[in-house]
Amino acid sequence: MNKQGILWVLRILVGGLFIFSGLIKVNDPVGTAIKLEEYFDVFSNDIAGFFYYFKPFALYIALVLVVSEVVLGIMLILGVKLRQTVWALALMILFFTFLTFYSAYFNKVTDCGCFGDAIKLTPWESFYKDIILLVMISFLFIFRAELPEETPRWAGMAAIASLVISTGIGIWAIQNLPFIDFRAYKVGVNIPVNMQPSATLEYTYVMKKGEETVYLDKYPSEEGYEFVEMVLRNPEALPKISDFAAWNQEGDQTEFLFQGNKVIILSSNMSKMSEANQGDLNALVKSMEGAPVDVVFMAAATQEEIDAFLNKNGWSIIGLQADATVVKTIMRANPGIMIMKDGVVLEKYHHNNTPEATDVLDFFL
Structure with a gap:
């Protein structure tokens, strides 16, 4: 050539x-x-x-x-x-x-x-x-x-x-939101399932026996071996989600989020949270009162900041803390909305596309 x-x-x-x-x-x-x-x-x-x-x-x-x-x-x-x-x-x-x-x-x-x-x-x-x-x-x-x-x-x-x-x-x-979601929290993902290994994790045990380095499939029971390190043989089986968690002053609330119908309003940074569609969010929260759905505000903030925000807007809903990196990974909007049922992500919305309560309830019928 x-x-x-x-x-x-x-x-x-x-x-x-x-x-x-x-x-x-x-x-x-x-x-x-x-x-x-x-x-x-x-x-x-x-x-x-x-x-x-x-x-x-x-x-x-x-x-x-x-x-x-x-x-x-x-x-x-x-x-x-x-x-x-x-x-x-x-x-x-x-x-x-x-x-x-x-x-x-x-x-x-x-x-x-x-x-x-x-x-x-x-x-x-x-x-x-x-x-x-x-x-x-x-x-x-x-x-x-x-x-x-x-x-x-x-x-x-x-x-x-x-x-x-x-x-x-x-x-x-x-x-809006990305056309194609490549993240671990995309629509259709079962979060609690993805927090578990997809198969039994298999390790190789690197040991020293005298001057010799040996590689074993299980930890030796006999004496004379010195542990060096463990090497994971099937890293593809590791959980796809390892850092999802939510909590408040009463303790860890992660399992609560995986039970039943949930509408989660997320904010990765409350000081930078957009107020452009606050009225639509207020209407959604108000309309969901009495519905068989738990509406949750989940933010990377202190509990005091979360409670103050809920009181200011008159939201009688649950406020939970979360890690900022996790919230940013879940939602590319601040704020954004995630619809879940039994831990399965059903839909996600940018605050510019805040849904009506009737649209949300359709997911749970």
Whole structure:
């Protein structure tokens, strides 16, 4: 294969991967923003304090990044302004490689969110993936002068269309919820079942016997062995959900949430909770009074803050505390609504789409 053929193959590979990665994340810009906030927190503590001031703009930065991945990938494949596109991709992959190396080496952000929640990579896997991309983009960068200069008119129009469409998809996902939910709490999931292993966990026991290292399927009963470590042989059997919990001053209330009909209003940060549709939420809570449904307000806050909020809005419902990370994973809206029956997620709503009480009751008939 000649040099032009190699450059064409690299354009397809790099562009395709950027499009794939971008489309997954443009489906959920809020998830990318959450990851950026984690990085800004880490960098503000470890590198420079000014990174903290980027946090309020994390969602806007996330939208620009995910849309750029899609558009630049399309531009690379279609041959739109190739030299400028390669420059932009080179800068982007350097940025991503720095993030993934920092995550892996310092074990700070253990999931970079490179492919959203669709494909989970370890920090080092993410870094190696970026190194491979960096090598491919470097080759394109070195030989950028030999890339085609002319851009077909239709290709330029397609790039503009991809910009408009991907931006529209991202904004829609922010104002509603992701089109496709890749998380452990998606509609149809039985949360208590997913909190249990899917099969019996099997371990290999690494032991020392004298100077010899031995690997055993069960812990030895005889003497003479020194324990080294346990290695899980079937990690795919681990629970898909390991951190779901809710509590109040009376204690753990997790099992209560898994019993019967539940409407759970969630807030990951009460100080930043939107009031745009407060009237609709008030109407829903009021309409559910007397129904065979437990309405619960579950927030990452102190019990005092939760009780004050309920009193302020006149909500005679149960208030529970939860971990902020768990709430953010469950719901990409603040506030949002989750409908559950016996621990099974039946539906989720952004506060912009707060349902009527009759729509909610239909789930339980």
